[in-house]
Amino acid sequence: xxxxxxxxxxxxVPEGATVAFNCTYSNSASQSFFWYRQDCRKEPKLLMSVYSxxxxxxxxxxxxxxxxxxxSLLIRDSKLSDSATYLCAVFSGGYNKLIFGxxxxxxxxx
Amino acid sequence: EAGxxxxxxxxxxxxxxxxxxxxxxxxxxATLYWYQQILGQGPKLLIQFQNNGVVDDSQLPKDRFSAExxxxxxxxxxxxxxxxxxxxxxxxxxxxLRGTQETQYFGPGTRLLVL
Numbered sequence: 001x002x003x004x005x006x007x008x009x010x011x012x013v014p015e016g017a018t019v020a021f022n023c024t025y026s027n028s029a030s031q032s033f034f035w036y037r038q039d040c041r042k043e044p045k046l047l048m049s050v051y052s053x054x055x056x057x058x059x060x061x062x063x064x065x066x067x068x069x070x071x072s073l074l075i076r077d078s079k080l081s082d083s084a085t086y087l088c089a090v091f092s093g094g095y096n097k098l099i100f101g102x103x104x105x106x107x108x109x110x
Numbered sequence: 111e112a113g114x115x116x117x118x119x120x121x122x123x124x125x126x127x128x129x130x131x132x133x134x135x136x137x138x139x140a141t142l143y144w145y146q147q148i149l150g151q152g153p154k155l156l157i158q159f160q161n162n163g164v165v166d167d168s169q170l171p172k173d174r175f176s177a178e179x180x181x182x183x184x185x186x187x188x189x190x191x192x193x194x195x196x197x198x199x200x201x202x203x204x205x206x207l208r209g210t211q212e213t214q215y216f217g218p219g220t221r222l223l224v225l
Contacts (some may be wrong), residue, residue, distance in 0.1 A: 004152070032211055043201060043216035087152050097166055098214065106195065108191030 001026055005089050006101035013108055017078045021104045024070045025089030032091040033064055033071045037084045039102065047073075065096055078108045112136065112215030117201050122223045128190040131220045135183070135204030142215060144177055144187050145201040153201055159185065160208055192224045 007024045013019045023031075031052035048055065050062040050071050061074040071088055086102040092099050115134040123129050135142050140161050145153035156175065158166040162182040170177070174193070179185040189196055199219040205212040 008150075038153075040219075043218050046213050048204070049211065089152075096208075097155050097158065100154070102150065102152045 002050075002101075003027060003092065003099050004088060004101040006086075006088055006104045007105060008102060009109050010105040013078050013106070015078055015080060015108055017108075018074065018076045019078055019106060020072055021086055021088075021106075022070050022072050023090075023101050023104075024089070024097075025090045026069070027092050028066075028069060030090045032093050034089040034091075034098075035055045035060075035062055035071075035073050036089055036100070038087055039084050040100055044100075047086070051103075052083075059083045070083040075106075078106075080108050080110065082106060114202055114204055115223055116200075116217040116220055120221045120223075121216065122225065123192055124225050125194055126191040129192055129222065130186050130188045130190065131200050131202075131222075133185045133187070133202030133217060135185075135202070136215055139204035139206050139215075140182075141205045141208050141212070142179055142185050143205075144185070144201065145216075147199045147201055147219070149198070156187070158208075165208070168197040170212055189222075192222075194224050197222055197224045 035047040036044040037047045038044040048065045054063045059076045063072045085105045087103045088097045089098050142159045144156045147153040156170045157177045159179040177187045201219045203214040204218045205214045
């Protein structure tokens, strides 16, 4: 089993739609969680950290479920510019490093 | 604030050749990371430096890969000899400190194709 798993997609959604991605992790000792955005042929950029209480940044909401060992990202009112690959990353205390999932591809169409 | 700089941006070599990549982290960032990202996968950590010391190189194929950060600033990653499966994007990242909540900032990457 991979340490961090994501549905590769692609998720094809119309503008204005709400879309949600999940990411599961296997190490229950994982300490911190992040969502990164990666545009085609570009480097990953931090989108948001994921806190235990959940957090929101504009149209983006991140949630953490420690019991089921997954994090989620919800995007409301999707824009064309949201089209990208969304990588989840888990800081594994045991390994003391950031472990990335393979990413979920989102395509928003007019 | 200048971001993480990497060069070259692209490199095409034949298998068994050598190649080197350079990274200049964000000024003041003590921690530097080299990741390998194969097409369709997430970045995989190869090596992590804290200042000029290696703190994790468990995933670095040491028979062919080497990296150094001699003065605790710039870093180079070398592959010698290259294999076809080394074709990937090599990303350098830096963070101010090491820690569970430290944001890692990535450079634009070097896209390597081994023929």
